[in-house]
Amino acid sequence: MDKIILRGGNRLEGETQVSGAKNAALPLLASSLLAEAPMYFTNVPHLRDVTTTIELLGQLGAQVIIGERMSVEVDATEITSLRAPYELVKTMRASILVLGPLLARYGEAEVSLPGGCAIGTRPVNLHLKGLEAMGAEIEVEEGYIKARASRLKGARFFFDQASVTGTENLMMAATLAEGTTVLENAAREPEVSDLAHCLNKMGARISGIGSDELVIEGVDRLHGVEHRVLPDRIEAGTYMAAAALTRGDVTLRNTDPEHVEAVSEKLREMGAEVSEGGDWIRVQMDGRPRAVNLRTQPYPGFPTDMQAQLMVLDTLADGGATVTETVFENRFMHVQELQRMGAEIELSGNTAFVKGVETLTGAPVMATDLRASASLVLAGLVAEGESVVERIYHIDRGYERIEEKLALLGADVRRMPA
Numbered sequence: 394m395d396k397i398i399l400r401g402g403n404r405l406e407g408e409t410q411v412s413g414a415k416n417a418a419l420p421l422l423a424s425s426l427l428a429e430a431p432m433y434f435t436n437v438p439h440l441r442d443v444t445t446t447i448e449l450l451g452q453l454g455a456q457v458i459i460g461e462r463m464s465v466e467v468d469a470t471e472i473t474s475l476r477a478p479y480e481l482v483k484t485m486r487a488s489i490l491v492l493g494p495l496l497a498r499y500g501e502a503e504v505s506l507p508g509g510c511a512i513g514t515r516p517v518n519l520h521l522k523g524l525e526a527m528g529a530e531i532e533v534e535e536g537y538i539k540a541r542a543s544r545l546k547g548a549r550f551f552f553d554q555a556s557v558t559g560t561e562n563l564m565m566a567a568t569l570a571e572g573t574t575v576l577e578n579a580a581r582e583p584e585v586s587d588l589a590h591c592l593n594k595m596g597a598r599i600s601g602i603g604s605d606e607l608v609i610e611g612v613d614r615l616h617g618v619e620h621r622v623l624p625d626r627i628e629a630g631t632y633m634a635a636a637a638l639t640r641g642d643v644t645l646r647n648t649d650p651e652h653v654e655a656v657s658e659k660l661r662e663m664g665a666e667v668s669e670g671g672d673w674i675r676v677q678m679d680g681r682p683r684a685v686n687l688r689t690q691p692y693p694g695f696p697t698d699m700q701a702q703l704m705v706l707d708t709l710a711d712g713g714a715t716v717t718e719t720v721f722e723n724r725f726m727h728v729q730e731l732q733r734m735g736a737e738i739e740l741s742g743n744t745a746f747v748k749g750v751e752t753l754t755g756a757p758v759m760a761t762d763l764r765a766s767a768s769l770v771l772a773g774l775v776a777e778g779e780s781v782v783e784r785i786y787h788i789d790r791g792y793e794r795i796e797e798k799l800a801l802l803g804a805d806v807r808r809m810p811a
């Protein structure tokens with residue numbers, strides 16, 4: 394397994410390009426299953442989860458062509474299978490996103506249950522309940538969700554817990570249902586809106602985009618379109634944190650400042666200067682961060698996918714702070730590893746109490762989740778001596794060439810192949 398080796402202490406300076414968003418690309422690729430003609434996506438990030446999705450679409454019988462400059466064409470007009478196998482779903486929970494489209498277009502789907510993962514149990518009960526409300530018959534047998542519906546019917550569905558992929562799955566299913574679907578307490582994440590805009594270009598009739606109530610009038614068919622994947626706000630946030638942590642000066646291009654506002658606000662409270670224009674953000678920092686409390690919330694609140702990375706700033710802050718995780722029950726895998734690097738953190742339930750220290754020290758570390766691993770890379774940028782971050786395949790799920798981008802900004806970092 395590849396490792397990332399870092400020597401801490403370099404200040405990050407310069408510019409980097411933000412890639413397309415993983416969490417937008419995955420549902421967009423799945424939406425190709427709804428179209429009666431090929432879909433063409435640009436700004437698709439080169440990530441392990443994207444490759445897994447392409448492999449899954451290929452197994453279903455879609456023709457996928459990977460073009461130049463991160464473009465991907467998906468022709469799902471002649472599907473040969475309606476089954477998403479465990480072998481692929483277990484490596485990427487977002488495979489559940491093929492359920493809604495397959496059921497809506499073909500009246501049948503068999504998708505492996507994703508199961509839990511490092512950050513919690515992560516049930517899909519709301520995806521299933523919503524599809525049942527739309528008339529689907531669903532059975533769970535031998536670890537597979539088996540769903541059938543001759544034609545889905547529009548329904549009113551309330552999410553008792555806002556769910557990002559749940560909203561995306563039901564929204565995609567509803568586009569081809571008979572009648573109108575209303576999704577209440579829908580997720581408002583920008584990736585949900587990006588998908589909704591793409592579906593409308595394909596001929597869907599979705600209103601309320603960006604709000605917590607989506608109204609979807611079903612149509613008979615959707616056509617193929619071209620769509621550019623929106624920039625990755627979590628990748629952007631991670632480089633913003635890296636800039637602040639190393640007391641650097643970094644400008645991010647191809648990004649949307651509005652989508653990272655909650656992170657920018659926290660970094661400003663910590664003492665960074667964050668300036669922004671139409672599609673760029675600059676983060677400058679001098680001196681030690683101030684300790685700042687963090688509490689994760691659905692969008693537009695502070696994202697759970699940035700909790701681990703900003704906690705690293707608190708470990709080096711002047712003062713103490715609490716970090717409260719409200720979205721997932723067990724998203725503190727980074728804590729033990731940060732402690733091994735000298736951080737002073739105490740965990741109690743869903744809250745971490747972080748007391749800032751003067752320095753972290755390099756160590757061999759690893760995590761079994763994407764953002765926890767990213768936070769360890771950030772810690773390695775400032776820790777004294779050498780840090781070795783193992784199990785880098787988790788990072789490759791969500792960060793494109795992280796070591797190259799960081800090295801171009803001045804970090805002492807390299808990947809050691811297995």
Ligand SMILES: CC(=O)N[C@H]1[C@@H](OP(=O)(O)OP(=O)(O)OC[C@H]2O[C@@H](n3ccc(=O)[nH]c3=O)[C@H](O)[C@@H]2O)O[C@H](CO)[C@@H](O)[C@@H]1O
Pocket residue numbers: 416419486487513514515516517518519520521554555556557558559580584691697698720721722
């Ligand atoms: C591919 C993708 O877009 N992944 C993102 C998506 O994950 P994902 O869509 O899986 O996360 P959800 O928004 O569904 O999860 C939010 C909360 O709802 C709960 N829940 C969810 C569905 C369900 O049927 N029942 C239920 O109880 C979950 O356990 C969790 O506590 O949103 C998360 C929250 O912003 C992010 O961390 C992930 O990066």
Ligand SMILES: C=C(OP(=O)(O)O)C(=O)O
Pocket residue numbers: 416486487512698763764791
């Ligand atoms: C939790 C994440 O992703 P996923 O939902 O794909 O596991 C993430 O991107 O941080």
